[in-house]
Amino acid sequence: MDNQGLAHMGLLDLALAYGLVLLAIGLARLERIGQETQMLWASLRMVFQLLAVGYLLHFVFAVKSPLPVLAILIVMGAFSLQVMGGRIKRKMPRFYQVMGSSLFIGCGGVTFLFCSLVVHYSPWYDPRYLIPLAGMIIGNSMNGASLAAERLGAEMRERREEIETALCLGASARQASKTALRNAFRAALMPTTNTMAAMGIVSLPGMMTGQILSGTEPMVAVRYQVAIMCAITGAVAITAYLILLQGYRHYFSKAHQLNPIDN
């Protein structure tokens, strides 16, 4: 791999860096906070997991046909679905169907448009670009998606009275859930909005920092960062919107009746 711009880091240097973890563990031991074992275990996990992913990427980047790359993207998406399923305790009706299709259209669509129209590289499936870009888009959309789903569920439970009152006055299911949908959408967009606003002042984004460290011209790195943030925002908004648009329906029957709470 080419790393002309990057200062050389040898195994000895890495060991020195790991010494800082040992120092942290030593401090923890001194203060008897009782987390030394966990810290040691976590640091070892970090090393092994990253090594594994490094080897994996080494092979993946060598791939020269689109199908394996797409398969990897599908696995990433499925994994993020599983993470969301574990994180959200009270799932909306047909959770996986709603979340899966929204994530697929929202993230898949934005990733495709972004890679083909904004970042020009070829071939279109080049894993060096496609996998990290899709990873950033899916990872961020996952947060927005789980916020949307979680908030929609909470709103639908808390607002039963309001929703039924509206239905009694002749509102459709969509009209009756308007406030719930609006609040859930707002919650889903909040983190991305905050991140954008704080970017560059509160935090230097990881991708940009990484590019600069590996020798990319800062202004080029900035352009990439702006572009990826735009893609993330679009993907979060589309994914959350699709989740809400499909999700609220499953709380109602076809006759605009609010279904009884299941759990």
Add this chain to the structure above:
Amino acid sequence: MPLFEIANAAVVRFESVTFLGRNQEGSDVQLLDGITFSAPGGEITAIIGPSGGGKSTLIRLVNRLAEPAAGAVFLGDSDIRDIDPLQLRRQVALVPQKPFMFEGSVLDNLQMPFLYRHQTPPTSDSAEVRQVMSLARLEPDMPQRNARSLSLGQQQRVAIARALIAKPQVLLLDEPTSALDRRTSDALAATLREICHSQNLTMIMVTHDLRLTEKIADHCLYLESGRIVEQGRASDLLAYPMSEELKRFLAEPSEQEDGNG
């Protein structure tokens, strides 16, 4: 689809209606069993009985907030399943036990039914608003007030006005006096009686309140454990109960106290 172009007030009829609900353990329980009755047009039918007997569930079937497991509910000659549910709820209004006020003024609340229909909402000095305000005995300065800052009695009246503004044929009331003191509850009873007669409305009200039933109901059903135990003219039913269940219910002081909150 034909709408209800009838001069006579609409009759609500239940035919062998069964309703299944879910208990806390998650298994199905029969909350209503073989309910058959007819609520005559332009009159007040009271549904009385102990809590948990299925009273509130019963009226939720009339505007299709819930669906029976078996049997059918008729409005006039039509099975309500043949009417578009949004259309049905304009003809059959329900005022829930705990009135929910939307954020904003009383006028905002009164305008909601029009907004749902994509119609221009009436202003505070329009005939519609003034009529329902006077029917529900709300003070003239009420439209501008914040709906959520009103007393429960006032909110109950706003909820009734909001239900009436769409000019329904049937008004369903769930425990209309449960949150009110005796004086407010008597005043509301008189209001309801008058609305029913002046608007030729069919009213079905669920209540614990035997005083209210005695005062304004024409007909009465006694519901216990999901079955109609007795039904008939309200005055007869309350004066000469036939069944042991109703005799016991009428003799039970706590049930009557409950109604007056």
